[in-house]
Amino acid sequence: MVTSAHVWSIDSDGVHVMVGEADGEGRESRCYRAAAVVLATGAHDRVLPVPGWDLPGVYSAGGGQALAKGEGVAIGRRVVVAGTGPFLLPVASSLLDAGCAVAGVFEAGRAGHLMRRWTVRPWELLGQPAKVLELGRYGSTLARRRVRYATGCAVTAIHGGQRVEAVTVSRLDASWAPRPGVGETLDVDAVCLGFGFSPRVELALAAGCRLDDRHFVMVDAQQRTSVPSVFAAGEITGIGGVDLALCEGTIAGHVAAGGRGDDSVLRVERRRRKVLRAFASRLQGAHAIGPKWTDWLNDDTVVCRCEEVDVARLRSVVETSESLSLRSLMLQSRAGLGSCQARICGRTVEELLLRTIPSHRLVGEGSIDRRPIASPVRLGEIAQSRAFEVEG
Amino acid sequence: MIGHRVPDRDGAAVSTPITISVDGEPIEARVGQSLAAALIAAGTVAWRTTPRARRPRGAFCAMGVCFDCLVVVNGRHDVRACQHRVAAGDVVESSPWPDGRVSDGGDRG
Numbered sequence: 001m002v003t004s005a006h007v008w009s010i011d012s013d014g015v016h017v018m019v020g021e022a023d024g025e026g027r028e029s030r031c032y033r034a035a036a037v038v039l040a041t042g043a044h045d046r047v048l049p050v051p052g053w054d055l056p057g058v059y060s061a062g063g064g065q066a067l068a069k070g071e072g073v074a075i076g077r078r079v080v081v082a083g084t085g086p087f088l089l090p091v092a093s094s095l096l097d098a099g100c101a102v103a104g105v106f107e108a109g110r111a112g113h114l115m116r117r118w119t120v121r122p123w124e125l126l127g128q129p130a131k132v133l134e135l136g137r138y139g140s141t142l143a144r145r146r147v148r149y150a151t152g153c154a155v156t157a158i159h160g161g162q163r164v165e166a167v168t169v170s171r172l173d174a175s176w177a178p179r180p181g182v183g184e185t186l187d188v189d190a191v192c193l194g195f196g197f198s199p200r201v202e203l204a205l206a207a208g209c210r211l212d213d214r215h216f217v218m219v220d221a222q223q224r225t226s227v228p229s230v231f232a233a234g235e236i237t238g239i240g241g242v243d244l245a246l247c248e249g250t251i252a253g254h255v256a257a258g259g260r261g262d263d264s265v266l267r268v269e270r271r272r273r274k275v276l277r278a279f280a281s282r283l284q285g286a287h288a289i290g291p292k293w294t295d296w297l298n299d300d301t302v303v304c305r306c307e308e309v310d311v312a313r314l315r316s317v318v319e320t321s322e323s324l325s326l327r328s329l330m331l332q333s334r335a336g337l338g339s340c341q342a343r344i345c346g347r348t349v350e351e352l353l354l355r356t357i358p359s360h361r362l363v364g365e366g367s368i369d370r371r372p373i374a375s376p377v378r379l380g381e382i383a384q385s386r387a388f389e390v391e392g
Numbered sequence: 393m394i395g396h397r398v399p400d401r402d403g404a405a406v407s408t409p410i411t412i413s414v415d416g417e418p419i420e421a422r423v424g425q426s427l428a429a430a431l432i433a434a435g436t437v438a439w440r441t442t443p444r445a446r447r448p449r450g451a452f453c454a455m456g457v458c459f460d461c462l463v464v465v466n467g468r469h470d471v472r473a474c475q476h477r478v479a480a481g482d483v484v485e486s487s488p489w490p491d492g493r494v495s496d497g498g499d500r501g
Contacts (some may be wrong), residue, residue, distance in 0.1 A: 022456065022475035025468055044457045056438035056450040063454035066474075071429035162448050163437050305452070305460060308444045339459035339470075344452075376470070 002030075006375045010037075010206040016385075018377055025378055029385030036229050036256035039204050039217070040249055043197035043235035047083075048293055049311075049348060052158030053193065054302045061091045061194025068098035075100065076190025080167055082106040082155040083194040085287040089138035091192055092147060102147045103186050106169055108176055108195075109287055110152035117286035128279050130243075155191060156183065156296035164189055176290025195289055198347060199236040202371040215347075215369060222261030223252035231256045240280035247273040294355065303352065304345045306338020314349070318356040326364040329353055341371045410480040414439075421478045428454055428461050428473040439463060439473070439486035 002019060006027075009016040013031055020027030045060035047053070059067070059075060061083060067073045068091075078101045081092045085107075092105045107114070119125070125132060142149055150169075156178050157168040166187050170178035201209075204217045210226035212218050217232040219225055225232050231252040234245035247269040255261050299312035317333040329335075335349045336342030342349065346368040354362050407422040414431065421430035428451040431439055438448035440462055452460040454474045461473040464485040476482075 021477075023468070023471040044453060044455060054447060054449070056448050058452065060453045060455075060458075063452060063474075066454040067429055067432060067451070071425060073429045073433045075432060305449075305458065308442055308447075339462070340457060343457045376472075 007203060008373055008375045008377045010203050018381060023376060025380065026384070027381055029381060036231065037207065038231040038233060038249070038252045038256050039207070039236060040234045040245065041200040041203055041236050043199045043239060044343065045194045046196050046198045046347060047193045047344065048195050048289070049301055049303050050155055050158055050193065050296060051298050051301045052160065054305055055158055055160045055164050056162070057160070057164030057190045058158060059190065059192050061087055061192045064192035065091045065094050068100070069094035072098055074098045076188065077101060078103050078188045079190040079192060080104050080106065080155060080186060080188050081192045084108045084289065085194060085196050086135055086283060087194055089135060089142065091194065093138050093141045096141070096145055103188050104148040104150060104169070105142065106153040106155060107151045108154045108172055108290065110174055113174065114151060114286050118282065120282065124278055127275050131279050154178070154296065155193065158191055164191055167191055172290070175292040177292035177295045196287060197235060197239045201236055201369050202374045204232060204236060205370050206372060206374065215366065222255045223248055224255065238280060239284070240276055244273065244276035244280060247276065294352065303348060304335040304338060306340050307334040309333050309335040314352055315356055318353060324357060324359070324361060324363045326350065326353065326362050326367060336368060342368050410478065412478055412482040412484060414484045415486050425478055426474050427463065427465070427476040427478050427484065430478050431473060
């Protein structure tokens with residue numbers, strides 16, 4: 001077991017790891033060759049841009065959760081949580097525990113839609129008492145603390161000079177277009193936004209694994225990817241939560257170590273995996289992003305936070321360029337080329353470009369996830385490492 | 393109140409307070425805390441200025457993904473505050489670029 005280890009690359013030589021403090025200097029460079037690799041790189045929040053989302057005091061939902069639950073720090077006196085998905089509930093609950101007042105939880109999906117999608121095939125829900133109870137617990141915590149929970153609503157603007165001071169909450173129609181003229185202003189000093197999750201697939205791509213059309217790593221019943229020696233488990237194969245990830249990881253590890261996927265010792269994991277996956281796809285359907293969220297963007301809304309590229313700039317590049325190449329449009333606009341390497345904005349940039357281009361076609365779509373260097377490495381560390389020595 | 397640190401609920405000992413320096417000012421932090429959490433707990437929400445529009449930024453994802461929270465720690469540039477675990481005597485500088493200078497000097501048109 002190697003801790004403080006950061007895998008930064010996978011290539012034909014093996015798995016390249018820097019051992020030492022994150023963002024350190026002179027870390028120890030190692031390269032592991034293995035008969036099998038299990039990838040479990042997880043996911044991070046997808047955050048849709050909102051006017052003012054670049055103000056200090058705006059956090060991704062997972063960021064708010066990490067600071068509140070992981071570190072016990074209150075990110076504000078009065079906070080709103082907005083976006084879509086059941087994850088908003090534990091985030092709000094953690095904020096309360098950390099001492100924040102929660103001014104509201106705003107779920108963009110509308111109640112009727114959520115209810116229909118949540119209750120399809122109701123008999124299946126009977127098989128998931130733990131999951132249903134867990135969500136019920138969060139719900140009752142919020143109700144007990146008198147936290148306002150509203151569906152069909154979104155934070156459509158965030159206001160402030162040097163930090164968050166207020167938000168506008170708008171009612172949405174079924175396609176997530178804000179209804180005109182019915183915004184409500186809430187004074188808050190922090191905001192948590194989450195619209196589902198983006199899988200961290202750079203190492204899987206580097207290893208040559210095939211992704212599905214939703215950009216998750218494709219696996220078979222044994223958690224094996226399209227590359228026979230590479231297995232994947234957890235959120236990179238589909239968003240499903242910790243319990244599903246543990247089942248998948250157990251199966252992947254067993255097979256990677258030479259066991260059989262249909263081994264009777266994995267009976268419980270296989271059954272739980274099936275049940276939890278059904279639950280995950282139920283959530284996926286209920287909390288899909290509505291197409292008209294772009295209606296809440298302004299010309300000067302930042303899309304790419306790192307390179308400070310706004311909506312107007314992205315549009316003008318499409319208008320003045322004849323290119324249909326994602327790469328070329330990114331290079332011209334600088335969107336997605338900053339420090340985070342499009343981890344935060346990539347999906348959004350791709351979506352906005354596709355909508356702006358008259359033909360709605362883009363060459364190289366999906367490649368926005370390709371990042372040969374998966375975690376930051378200093379040039380000096382590469383120079384000192386043996387990563388590029390060719391072995392005889 | 394903002395930045396209030398909740399005592400551990402199960403009564404476990406709260407980790408030891410230490411002092412770090414942020415732009416020359418001492419702030420109290422706790423061993424094992426991330427630098428981002430220590431800064432927010434001390435009431436600071438922004439500690440970076442963007443190179444182009446010169447806008448304030450602090451933590452956003454708090455999990456090492458967004459690179460918004462970069463600081464200089466003990467002379468080392470480009471350290472993610474959310475990934476750095478504070479140690480006694482850490483010297484943190486919030487802005488690597490003095491006013492009026494742009495990070496890359498490049499014209500992005």
